[in-house]
Amino acid sequence: MTIYEAVGGAETFERLVEGFYAAVAGDPVLRPLYPEDLSAPRRHLTLFLMQYFGGPSTYSEERGHPQLRARHLPFVIGRAERDAWVRHMSEALDTLDLSELVKGQMRSYFDGAATFLVNRPE
Ligand code: HEM
Secondary structure, three states: OOHHHHOOOHHHHHHHHHHHHHHHHOOOOOHHHOOOOOHHHHHHHHHHHHHHOOOOOHHHHHHOOOOHHHHHOOOOOOHHHHHHHHHHHHHHHHOOOOOHHHHHHHHHHHHHHHHHOOOOOO
16 A cells, blocks of 8 residues: 555645645745745645655656756755755644654655755755
8 A cells, every 4th residue: 555545645645735835834944945826836746745655646747757856956955944844844744643654654755855955065
């Protein structure tokens, strides 16, 4: 069974990303990096995570290969940005009623991937 199936599919990813961007919207570190209208980022992250965790590959059909590191190079991502991103995602994850096993697997992905995206080492 994929994580996508284990968490109940698309709706869970929509709620996760909605919670995440609600926090980004009020974050003085992260908010300036994102466009004024958060609806495209919300859609892209939702589709990406659904695909990454074993759901439909709509993300790649629309956006091509994820190339996450290349796509993040235009934004300065240091320790503060990385930590804020992970904290908001982790808090959004905590609002969902999911097993600790699944949450742990998702958290460890977010932790590692966000570290990999740091492009301004201190
Ligand atoms: C686990 C870590 C992360 C994942 C999986 C992730 C995923 C994504 C995805 C899928 C996109 C959309 C790419 C596209 O199709 O155009 C995106 C955009 C973006 N990400 Fe991340 N990201 C992560 C970490 C971060 C971090 C740490 C920052 C730090 C500030 C960040 C800032 C942004 C920004 C500013 C955009 C552009 C939004 C837009 O203009 O549409 N991301 N990210």
